[in-house]
Amino acid sequence: MAGGMDTTARRTLRWQAATVVGIRDEAPRVKTFRLRLERVSDHLPGQYYVLRLTAQDGYTAQRSYSVASAPDGSDEIELTVERLDDGEVSEFLHDVVVPGDVLEVRGPVGGWFAWTGDVPALLVAGGSGQVPLAAMLRYARDRGRPDLVRMLVSVRTPDDLYAGLDGPEVTVVHTRRAPLDAPRPPGRLTLADVAPLVRGGETAYVCGSAAFAGAATDLLAAAGVPDTAIRIEQFGPTGG
Numbered sequence: 543m544a545g546g547m548d549t550t551a552r553r554t555l556r557w558q559a560a561t562v563v564g565i566r567d568e569a570p571r572v573k574t575f576r577l578r579l580e581r582v583s584d585h586l587p588g589q590y591y592v593l594r595l596t597a598q599d600g601y602t603a604q605r606s607y608s609v610a611s612a613p614d615g616s617d618e619i620e621l622t623v624e625r626l627d628d629g630e631v632s633e634f635l636h637d638v639v640v641p642g643d644v645l646e647v648r649g650p651v652g653g654w655f656a657w658t659g660d661v662p663a664l665l666v667a668g669g670s671g672q673v674p675l676a677a678m679l680r681y682a683r684d685r686g687r688p689d690l691v692r693m694l695v696s697v698r699t700p701d702d703l704y705a706g707l708d709g710p711e712v713t714v715v716h717t718r719r720a721p722l723d724a725p726r727p728p729g730r731l732t733l734a735d736v737a738p739l740v741r742g743g744e745t746a747y748v749c750g751s752a753a754f755a756g757a758a759t760d761l762l763a764a765a766g767v768p769d770t771a772i773r774i775e776q777f778g779p780t781g782g
Contacts, residue, residue: 557594560647562639563618569702571625572670573636574610577647579617585609586656587677588747588775591621591649595631605631608673608749608775609650612680622673622704655775657747659685664739664767665693666731666758668750670777672697672704675749679711692739696731696754713739731758737765749775 564576585591587609594604611620625636639645657663657678665675672695682691688711697703698718707714715735720728726735736758746767748758755774762772 555648555651557646557648560593560645562641562643562645564641565639568622568704571636572622572704573625574620574622575635575639576611576618576620577645579619579647582615582617583609583613583619583650585613585619585650586658587612587681588656588674589650589652590674591619591647592651593621593631594646594648595634596646603630606651608677610673610677612677612684614684622670622676624670655747655749655773657681657745659687659690662690662741662744663692664741664744664746664762665691666696666736666746666748666750666762667693668696668754668758669698669702671749671751671754671775672707673749674775675747676704676707678747680706682711692741692744694731694735694739696750696758731761733761733764736761740765740767742766744771746772747775748772750777752776 558580560577560579562575563578566574568574590606590608592604592606594602596602607621607623609619610622623632623635626632659681663678665678667675679691679693682688691711693712695707696715696717699716700721703714715731716728717730718728746762748755755776759772
C-alpha cells in the first residue's frame with residue numbers, strides 16, 4: 543500500500559475464526575472464497591484481511607488479501623486468490639481447503655486505498671488488481687450510485703476477466719487476445735484508453751503489478767489527473 547494514513551481500528555487487529563462457506567472458480571488459477579466471520583465485517587471497499595495458516599508443528603504463514611465483496615452489513619466476506627507457483631498460502635487454499643474448513647483472519651486493514659462510496663472514482667485495474675476495485679464497483683451499484691464510478695480493466699484474455707465486471711461503467715482492454723467484437727485490438731493501455739474516462743475532480747484508484755501501476759499512473763497524469771488524486775495499491779510477485 544502506498545502513502546496515506548491507516549485508519550485501521552485496534553479491534554480489527556485481533557485474529558478471529560473464519561469458516562469457509564463457499565468456493566467458486568473466478569478465472570484460470572483464480573478462486574473466490576466466501577468466509578463467515580465470528581463478527582460482522584465493517585470493511586470499506588479497498589481494504590483487506592490478513593489470512594493466517596498454522597501447521598501442526600506450529601509453523602505459520604500469512605498473506606494479505608483484498609476483500610472482493612462489497613460491504614453489506616453481514617458477517618460474510620469474499621476473498622479472491624490467485625494460485626501462485628510455490629505460493630505456500632495460495633497453493634494450500636486452492637488445493638486443500640474445502641467448504642467447512644476454518645481459517646484465521648484479522649481485519650479489515652487499511653485506510654489510504656479505501657473508498658467511502660460517496661465521491662466520484664476512476665478505477666484502473668490490471669490482472670489480479672481487479673479484486674479491490676471490483677468491490678468498489680459492486681458497492682456503488684448496491685448503493686444505487688453506479689454513476690460515481692468509471693472502471694478500466696486491463697487483462698490478458700477474456701478468460702482473465704472476473705465475474706460481474708461488465709456493464710456501462712466498465713471498459714475492458716485485452717493485452718494478449720481480445721474477443722472478435724472488441725472495439726480495439728490487443729495491446730497495453732494507452733492514453734486513448736484512459737483520457738475519455740477522466741471527468742475531473744475524481745479520485746483515481748490504481749491496482750496491479752508495480753509495472754502496471756507505474757504505467758497507469760503516468761497515463762492518468764498525462765490525462766490531467768493530479769498526483770494528489772491518485773492512490774496506488776501494488777501487487778508484487780510474492781504474496782503467495
